[in-house]
Amino acid sequence: MGQPTLFCLATICVALLLSSKASGRGSGNDSLLYHHLFDNYDVELRPVAENTDILMVEMGVALTHIIDMHEKHQTLTASLWLTMGWNDTHLQWSPEEFGNFKTITVPSPKVWMPDIVLYQNVDPYFDGWSHRETYVKIHDNGYVLWEVPAVIVSSCHLDVSNFPFDTQACQLKFGPWIHSGFELVMRAMAENGSLEGFIQHPEWRVLYFKATANMIWYGEDFNIGTPYADVTFTLGLQRKSTFYVFNLLLPCLLLTFIMAVTFFLPINSGERLSFGVSLLLSMVVFQLVITEVLPESDKLPWIGRYVIITMILMSFSLAMTIFVMHVCDCTVSVEPLPKWVREVMLKRLAKVMLMGDLSKNLRTIETDDSSSKIELVNDISDLTDTLYANNSSVHCGLQKDVKLTDWYAFQTKMTSTLHDIERKVNDVLDIMRHHQRHRAYEKEWRSLAKVLDRIFLIMYILVAGACLVSFASNTSNEPG
Incomplete structure (x- = not known):
């Protein structure tokens, strides 16, 4: 019994020793x-x-956040997750020889790293990603996987012609800086960049994030043409225009509408001119705000063009208001309107503007004045002729009491007095006719001013409406 027991104990000890050695080796x-x-x-x-x-x-590349899109500097600042992989023939092993280890993670400076850079980089403090203290994962077949988060500042050409309804396409081109296409080529891991962890931006909406591999020749201008491979990620962005519609476009449209309403103010009102100047200054303020937002470019956005055209229309309306006020204010010297102006403006165009025939007033006044003058002069002449016709009868009735010489003197004095009265009355009638014609001419000029004011109102509405329709059609035809 003792020997088998000792043999079992020895066997157990050997097994424990072997297992401990195996575990230590693993x-x-x-x-x-x-x-x-x-x-x-x-x-x-x-x-x-x-x-x-x-x-x-x-x-x-995985896009996680758009930090800033600076239209003035035409730069894009974004947070990315970069993933790169390549086969390293010097880092291969058999998992069976090393405890079935199929992957190993080591610091990135321990392995060879491709010198991948962002070609559109405008960050002055960028020194590359390969110098960072990150880690890489190595597989048993030699495939090296490197993942690194990065904040990039990239140049991006912005076309703001349709601001604030514009779409932009920013290219992020990643490629080697030293290794040519004869040493290193690049390929995208997928057809599109990843948007899985993307945080929605309040101003921009991502439309697409496409990836394409390219091989481009550089240095041909220096007679050292060499191909270089790259992977270009094109980021399509669409601006969310709600903020700009309510803060820029809508106030601009309201000011344009209010400027049209000023045409309904009285022509000779001084407040009309001051109100128009205030609206013009408001549009100048909007132009300054838009200028601060947009980049300095020869391509002016549609909203900027609309503001400028509206400012021109407002300036034109102010100039026409001054002209109409000058036409209406004709108190110093009044001349009758030319016949063609009366015929074209007060008769035909007034009917077209639904204002009626405004050329009838002066003709009615002139006819009434002429007829009243003829009747008064005829009455005075008839009175004088009657007095001379009844001279003999009066002489017969008064010859007993009045001497003939006194009667002739009385008759002569009466006739002279009647002629003086006739001249005085004619002078008064001339003054009255002058004032009536003056008022009639003033009324004609005011009627002409009303017709011109209505024409300028219709012109302003048509031009402003045409600009607005053109603006809306161009923004609706914008691709994307």
């Missing part, structure tokens, strides 16, 4: 694998089997 497999990979690894050399081999680098 815990050191990662260290052994690390030394196996990097003891003779040269981080400076391109990881290919032959010097003529071309290394393939895969590129993927």
Whole structure:
């Protein structure tokens, strides 16, 4: 009984010893694998089997946040997750020899890194991503996966012709800076960039995020033409126009409408001119606000063009208001309207403007004045003729009491007095006719001013409406 017991105890001890050795060997497999990979690894050399081999680098970009789109500087600031992968022939192993380890994570400075940069980078403090203390994951087949978060500042050509209903396309071109297309080529990991973790921006809406691989020749101007590979991610953005519609476009339209309403104010009202000047100054303020937002470019946006055209229309309306007030204010010297003006403006155009025939007033007044003058003069002449016709009868009835010489003197004095009265009455009638004609001419000029004011109102409405329709049609035809 003792010998079997001792034999069992010895067997158990040997088994425990072997298991402890096996477990110790397994815990050191990662260290052994690390030394196996990097003891003779040269981080400076391109990881290919032959010097003529071309290394393939895969590129993927995930957009997480649009930090800023600066129209004035035409730059895009965004937060990205960059993913790159390539095959390193010097970092391969058999998992069975190292405890079935299929991946290992090491600091990025320990392995060769491609010199991938953003070609449109405008960040003065950018020094590359390969210098950062990040980690890479190495697979047993030599595939190296590198993931790094980054905040990029990229130049982006902005076309603000249809602001605030514009769409923009910003290109993010990633490629090697030193290695040419004979040494390194690039390929996108997917047809589109990732928007899975994207945080919605209050001003911009992402339409697409496409990825394309390119091979472009550079340096031909210096006689050193060399192809360079890159992966270009095109980010399509559409501006959310609600903020600008309510804060820029709608007030502009309201001011344009109010300027049209000023034509209904009395022509000779001084407040009409001052109110128009106030509206023009308001449009100048809107123009300054838009200028601060938009980049300095020769392509003026439609809203800027509309504001400028509206300012021109307002200036034109103010000038026409001054002209109409000058036409209406004719108190110093009044001349009759030319016949063609009366015929064209007061008769035909007034009917077209639904104002009726305004040329009838002066003809009625002139006819009434002429007829009243003829009747008064005839009455005075008839009275004088009657007095002379009844001279003999009066003489016969008064010859007993009055001497003939006294009667002739009385008759002569009476006749002279009647002629003086006739002249005085004619003078009064001439003054009255002059004032009536003056008032009639003034009324004609005021009627002409009303017709001109109505014409300018219709012109203002038509031009402003045409500009608005053209603005709306161009924004609706904008692609995207």
